[in-house]
Amino acid sequence: MKIKYLAIVFLGLQFFAGNIFAQTYPNRPIKVIVPYTPGGSVDNTCRLITEQLQKQLAQSIVVENKPGASGQIGSMEVMRAPADGYTLLCHASSQVYMPQVVKKKTYDAEKDFTSIAQIGYVPLAIVTYPKFDANNFKEFVALVKKSPGKYTWATSGLGTASHLSEEMLNRALKLNMEIITYKGAVPQLTDVMGGHVSAAISPLPGVTSFIKSGHLKVLAFTSEKRMAAYPNVPTVAESVLPGFEMNSWYGLWGPAGLPKDIVKKLADQVAIALKNKTVLDRMNELEFEPSTINTAQFEKLVKDESAKIGALAREANISIE
Numbered sequence: 001m002k003i004k005y006l007a008i009v010f011l012g013l014q015f016f017a018g019n020i021f022a023q024t025y026p027n028r029p030i031k032v033i034v035p036y037t038p039g040g041s042v043d044n045t046c047r048l049i050t051e052q053l054q055k056q057l058a059q060s061i062v063v064e065n066k067p068g069a070s071g072q073i074g075s076m077e078v079m080r081a082p083a084d085g086y087t088l089l090c091h092a093s094s095q096v097y098m099p100q101v102v103k104k105k106t107y108d109a110e111k112d113f114t115s116i117a118q119i120g121y122v123p124l125a126i127v128t129y130p131k132f133d134a135n136n137f138k139e140f141v142a143l144v145k146k147s148p149g150k151y152t153w154a155t156s157g158l159g160t161a162s163h164l165s166e167e168m169l170n171r172a173l174k175l176n177m178e179i180i181t182y183k184g185a186v187p188q189l190t191d192v193m194g195g196h197v198s199a200a201i202s203p204l205p206g207v208t209s210f211i212k213s214g215h216l217k218v219l220a221f222t223s224e225k226r227m228a229a230y231p232n233v234p235t236v237a238e239s240v241l242p243g244f245e246m247n248s249w250y251g252l253w254g255p256a257g258l259p260k261d262i263v264k265k266l267a268d269q270v271a272i273a274l275k276n277k278t279v280l281d282r283m284n285e286l287e288f289e290p291s292t293i294n295t296a297q298f299e300k301l302v303k304d305e306s307a308k309i310g311a312l313a314r315e316a317n318i319s320i321e
Helices: 002-024 041-057 069-080 094-101 137-146 161-172 185-193 204-213 260-273 277-285 295-316
Strands: 030-034 061-065 087-092 113-128 152-155 178-181 199-203 217-221 247-255
Touching (some): 030 041, 030 069, 041 061, 041 087, 041 113, 041 199, 041 204, 041 247, 041 260, 041 277, 069 113, 094 161, 113 137, 113 185, 113 204, 152 161, 161 247, 199 204, 247 295
Parallel strands (some): 152 178, 152 199
Antiparallel strands (some): 087 247, 113 217
């Protein structure tokens, strides 16, 4: 009886300590790791949301860029961090896709991380340099097929939504285009703008300013429907491949075992941030769709996307060293 009483007391103390921790969290700066170079769509999106979270939580949030190995270096640093809410990961859907396409698995997106909140999603834009001899994706495909091996894709990282889109289009349309890998969106797009690489598929937030300035020409979008801001630009589905759709989405993760009270606090704050007028105005400029799902739904999304991309990788025989 005494042992049972002590066990109840111990559980009560744990619950009390957890509540106190959640109430005082955060009481020191939070580090948010972005696993890509500064200036790309992931970095821009994460900085937008963390800037607002910093105001809401009244605590400093330091964003650190840790590029390399197609996002795996930054992800693994968070995976190894203490599960105390002070080291978080802000990443794109490639956080989930990468383990499904690499030969040597470095982490499990479901088991090694705590899914906190989805931030939102965007379509991908197929872009090329301004003087390229095609003004839409249908013309682009016809040109590529006339000269097999001549044209190339650029990708900001293997296992990303961009990379997988390029792989899918190569196979579905029988495009003989080599995929050249970069360590982030900035060097990737710089080479496309300079005409060193033929084209790229990239999330809209990272290319919007270049499209508007005329440094990049947009050929198509990977969304189901045309973008309201670009009514004359067709989708891939209506151009050459009916049914094709691929979006890039963004989220916030912590190490596995992150306390539920901390997860809830962070998820609630992300939801508030996504309703902030300044954040929404900026997202609208980038054609970014803010998320409305909760943590449980985000966990299910991670699980479902892992299964979907895993099946695609096996079917298309995508295996990255």
